[in-house]
Amino acid sequence: MNWIITDHNGRVISTSPTAVQLLNNHVPSNIRELCEDCPVNGRANQLFKKILNIGGLHYKPMSYEDDGRxxxxxxxVDTDSITRLERLLSDERNFFDLIFNNVDSDIAIFDQHHRYRYVNRMGIADDQLRSWIIGKDDFDYCSYRNVPASQAFARRKRFEEAVKQAKTIKWKDHYLREGREQFVERILHPIFIDDKVKYVVGIGRDVTDYELLNRELRGSKERYERLFYENISGLFKSDLSGEFIEMNNAFAAIFGYEVNELMQMPAEVLYPSKTTREKYLADLEVTGILTNYTMYLRNKNGDEVIVLANIRLTRRDEPGGGTIQGALIDVTEERKAYKTINWLSSLAKESPDPIVRLDGITGEVLFMNIAAEDAFEGLDYELVLRGMFEEALTNSGEKSEQTMEIGDHWFVVRCAKIKSDNPYINFYFSDVTDEQMMIKELDRSISELNQRNENLKQFNFIVSHNLRAPISNLNGLTSLAKVKFGQLPDGLDEIFSHIASSSAKLDQVIIDLNHLLEVQSINQTAELFSVANCISEVISILEPEIQNAQATINVQVPEETDFYSIQSFVHSILHNLISNSLKYRDGSRKAVIEVIAGFQNNTLTLTVNDNGIGFDASNNDVFQPFKRQHHHVEGKGLGLSIVKAQVDQLKGKIHIHSNEETGSTFHVSIPAWK
Amino acid sequence: MNCGEILLVDDDPISLFITETIIASAASDVCTHQYEDASPAVDFICACEENLTVIFLDINLKDRTGWEVIDELRERVKDGTCKHIPPIVVLTSSIALSDKKKAEQYEEVIHFISKPFKPEHCQEVMHKIGLK
Structure with missing residues (x-):
């Protein structure tokens, strides 16, 4: 391997022996230029793609520091092998990309040092970042994305957990990104080679929709359960045989059961009979649904329960079918109330007395029964009712009563104002035509009687004044003769005495007649008086006659004799009876007259008993005016008539016992005046 | 009856004649005044001041009752046009009990006489007013 060390200016510091030869022959002109772009940080060499080509050899740079320089x-580098490897890797990656980029999940492969070895496009969409991340770990990723390292720590923990437990682990991440929730289900699957962890495959799947749906479903279920169990309607579900599947408290309560109790029973217990249930089921079979269907059922005590039911039948062939479910409302009380109202309403409708209800604000007729329609037939009843309505409104009292003529009938109309949200006024009519006619008849009779009484008074006045005044004058004038002339000549004296006795008789008749008329007039007042005093008075007035008859009067009265009645009448009765006894005394024996007063049950009894000549009491004419029983005794025949009239006026009774040997007894009973 | 002036009020002249005759025969030194109508009688009573000894008053007069005459006198005493009401004897042909009771309610009425007026009545009245 050849090497060259340069500074950043491209100046060659040292070379390998082979490289010296090459440099001597071919000094690259652009090495300085290359060096200027060379990053100081050695770790960045992967990005530093510049390759120095000297003498057919490719040099790859790597920066470092030598004592701070x-x-x-x-x-x-072996260009061929690198190129081959790079192509191979590139192909392989393209192959993975082709597959994994079409997978609906994030896929990443880490080496045992937590470094990314592969990320698909779902994992990282940015191609440049995706190739940059290879060989880097989550901390690099965090610093690159400028997010807190806590995420990287959390991942590292999961990673170590998967490795430690040597099994696939699963969890769910919940993010809130830009106001939107996101749920990601993550899987870490460690891959072991020779018992050592080599790679870890990470898979992330967006399950937001699923989670949200799930949450929605959970909510729905809760709502449903609350709706079901806390519903005020009775809700139930049973199978077709009548076995309950579920019910809420309200359902059991309608029938007076606890839920647990009723759940154990067949639905049949709620029906009055088996046939009733069959009938309801038959109705349900027809349409599969019963709406606002009235059912007459039985509660735990066997009492009738009326429910309004909405029931649905799901047939056996429907999904989840073979059930009956529905909602019941207990309307027992309402139905009972409704029956009562119905009954009352028909009572009002069929009442023989007219009843009318008006709106309390507008006066509009709300109700009028048949009797009212009859009463108002052929009349402008709206006008009549309008008048009554207005009067009722001005009437401050809640109730009023008046008598009014409607058509050819008279009614007492009672009015009741009802104050409520919907105020109204009821009028109740009672037909009082008959009573009204009677009252009118009575009024007419009373006015006739009053007229008669007036006439009687007038007649009485004529008797007492117009008739009596001249007679008393005649009487007075006769006596004047003696006053003026003293003793009259014989013949004249006899004539004058006859005139005097005739006029005196005539006067007495008029006085009696006046008394009789006075008794029949109605203006007499009752008072509390002593009966004993009354008897004494009469006796003292009759004293001259008693003396003249040499009669004995025996009086028997109780201690307490106060009595409430018309005193003048009682006085007159006693006066007439006692003077009668004196007048019709039996000359052959001493006259004895008993006067007895007594009280019994608020009734005064007066008895006048004599030992006189008596008379035939079987003759009812005894009380008739001017009927005289005895013609040999002077009398004018009015006494007993007056007694009878006065006793009648006092609502009393009079009885006579008399015979011509022992004398007469008069019994008078007079109730206290009311 | 001496040194007395007596007033008779009655719409019946015969009745007046009877009453006057009986009074005159009982006492020669009284002077009787007679009125058939109520109004002049009331005026006379008021004018007489205290000289009248007694008044004989009928109930059924022409245009009013004897009771109304007494009521009128009371009014006149009240308004000062009459000094006092002399004792009154009601002399009437009425025999109605109601009239007798009514007479008892007037303190001015000292006696109630049902006609005909008789010498005994005259004695009673003289006794009541303390003459003779």
Whole structure:
């Protein structure tokens, strides 16, 4: 081998003996030029492709330093063998490239010192870098790419792991490059020759799409499971025989079971009978799908459960087929409520009383039952309802009631305002035509009665004033004769006394008639008074007559005699009965009259008992005005009529026991005034 | 009845005649004044001041009732145009209990007489007003 050592200026420092000969004969003119391009760093000689050709010999340069002085050693090379080897290698590499560049993976081959021996185009796309990297390791690569050496360390670790374990290792690298994720699956496969590691093959495969898809799938599965198990609808899957494959909590809960419990049971337990299940299955068979299908099932307690089902049948020949799956919603409560609402609604519809509902804002008719339609038939009901609506709006109360005429009927209309998101007003009508007619009739009767009462008053006034005034004058005038002239001549005195007695009788008739009329007028007021005092008063007024009859009056009254009634009537009744007893006394015996008062259940009983001449009590005419039982005794026949009228007015009763030997007993009972 | 002036108010002249005759026969020294209409009677009462001993007042007068006459007198006492209301005897042909009860409600009314007016009535009244 020949060699030449030069400095960087091309000056020859020393040569091998053969080279001296050659240099002497052929001094290369361009050696300086060559040397100037020669890099100082000896490791770069691979790139330093310049070859010095002297005397048919090829010199290859290699720079080095000799005591700090840069030197270049030029050594001869066997050009032929190099060229052959280079071609061989080049062919081989082209062959590998041809294959490996078409492989969808990064492929690199390292020697035992971690140096690249081969990288395919997938591994490194840049051809220049790809040829540069050969013989370099990952640290070179990192410094070249200007990336942290940590990557190289990590690789080295894996490399040593593969070598140490003497087996293929696999891992996945996850990168984030320019905001995009990348997943690379890497394999390091050591190759041993004579138990010593010679090469390590590295394969890298981009599995980003796979990883992302996988992640998506995993997410979907989680979502599906959550959707399934946490769904509020009851979800289930069973096979065709009714054996459950899966179900969620909601499904088991609809029927009052735990999932574990129901999973062990056949689907048949949920049906009221076997035939029911067969019927539902038959329906399902027809189309393979049931949508919003109502099923009547049974819960754990055997109670009816109504569900709304969406069920799909997958036939045996479909992939994953032979199953029934679906979703159920428990609508038992809703259906029950719906039934109630239905019932109420039909009640409103068929109610014999009209019912109308208006929108609480617009007044639009929302509902009108049959009775309402009948009531409004032939009428402009919208006008009527509009009026009612407006009145209801101004009415501050929640409820109101009024009576109104619609068509030829009268109705009491009750109104209920409902305040809610959808306010409305209900009107309930009650037909009160009959009542209204009765009220009208009653009003007319009352007004007639009032008129009659007025007439009676008027008549009473005529009796008490227009009739009585002249008679009392007549009476007065007759007595004046005596006042003025003292004793009258015999004949005249008799005439005057007859005039006086006639006018006195006439006056008494008018006074009685007046009392009778007064009783029948209605304006009497009740008061609390003492019955005992009342009896004493009557007796004291009748004292002259009692004296005259030489009669004995026995009075029996309880201690407490306060009573609520019309005092003047009670007074008049007693007055008439006692004066009757005095008047119709039996002259053959001493007159004894008993007056007894008593109370029972808020009722006053008065008994007037005499030992007089008596009369035929079977005759009902006894209470008729001007019917006299005895004509031999002076009387005008009004007394008992007045008593009867007053007792009637007090809502009381009167009974008479009388016979012509022992006398008469009058029983009067008067309830307390209400 | 002495040194008394008596007023009779009644729309019935015969009744006035009877009353006056009986009073006159009972006491010769009284002077009776008679009115058939209410209004002049009220004016007379007010004009008389305290000289009237007693008034005999009918209930059913022509244009008003005896009660209204008393009410009017009360009004006039209130507004000062009448000094005081003399004792009143209601003398009426009415025998209605309601009238008798009503009479009891007027403190001015000292007696209620149902016609015809009789000498006994005259004695009662004289006794009540403390004459004779």
């Amino acid at each position: 840069p030197r270049i050693l030029w050594q001869t």
